[in-house]
Amino acid sequence: MDVSFGIGNGTEQSELRPFYQTIQYAGLAFSSSGQAEILTNPYKTPNSGSTTRLRYVWNRLTFELRGTEAKQNIDVNGFQTLAFGTSSESESSGERTVNAILGEMNTKFQKVSSRVGFTPYPHPVLDLQILGGIERMWTRTSQEVDSIGQKTGSGIDPSRISFREYSSHHKGYSLGIGFEWKFLKRFSLQGQILHLDMTSPSSFRNNEYRMDSSNQMLRLNQFGLDYRWKSIGTEINFRLSTKLMGNWS
Numbered sequence: 001m002d003v004s005f006g007i008g009n010g011t012e013q014s015e016l017r018p019f020y021q022t023i024q025y026a027g028l029a030f031s032s033s034g035q036a037e038i039l040t041n042p043y044k045t046p047n048s049g050s051t052t053r054l055r056y057v058w059n060r061l062t063f064e065l066r067g068t069e070a071k072q073n074i075d076v077n078g079f080q081t082l083a084f085g086t087s088s089e090s091e092s093s094g095e096r097t098v099n100a101i102l103g104e105m106n107t108k109f110q111k112v113s114s115r116v117g118f119t120p121y122p123h124p125v126l127d128l129q130i131l132g133g134i135e136r137m138w139t140r141t142s143q144e145v146d147s148i149g150q151k152t153g154s155g156i157d158p159s160r161i162s163f164r165e166y167s168s169h170h171k172g173y174s175l176g177i178g179f180e181w182k183f184l185k186r187f188s189l190q191g192q193i194l195h196l197d198m199t200s201p202s203s204f205r206n207n208e209y210r211m212d213s214s215n216q217m218l219r220l221n222q223f224g225l226d227y228r229w230k231s232i233g234t235e236i237n238f239r240l241s242t243k244l245m246g247n248w249s
Helices: 017-030
Strands: 002-013 034-039 044-058 061-083 096-118 126-148 160-183 187-211 218-242
Touching: 017 034, 044 096, 061 126, 096 160, 126 187, 160 218
Parallel strands: none
Antiparallel strands: 002 044, 034 061, 044 061, 061 096, 096 126, 126 160, 160 187, 187 218
């Protein structure tokens, strides 16, 4: 049995952001009122994470439990273009304004893998394995975004505050191969190449607070989207270890 722990940095890609931004641009282009955003970092978020692995070897079988968590708090900034109604009531309708976006975002990524490996032909130097297992993954992103701009010519206040949350829960299976190469007596290189097939019920929620131009009262505009992803990908892991003393490596 061996237990390992590691830390590192990486980048998480937001699954919904390109889709959501496309909807915004479509709304701005084809409706009487809409909005679109340009963020400085719209799709990918840097994060710091940690991974813990518990692995047990029995004869030709290996049992592995692996958990990963990554999270980060980052600043959100960019620009938001807003359009206001193009109805026939007045010539001042059809206005557009550009707001500055300021805020912060918290992201969290968690993944748990439970896998079983089988070695058909054991070898003292190079072992090849067939691997398979069950995968679970959770992602959550929360944003507090202030969109600030000057009043339009007709007196509409475009400033607003949005509280947004993206969440998803992926579940599925993994299937692939693994190897362990022992060399120079003290060193070992382990690797895995796995195909992941997962599905995900996911959601996006937005609570937007803004001033109503008709009565200057604070108004709540809520909208959301529930959707389902089919996620297919490849996971590659490498681990190099050397024996220090006794069972420590």
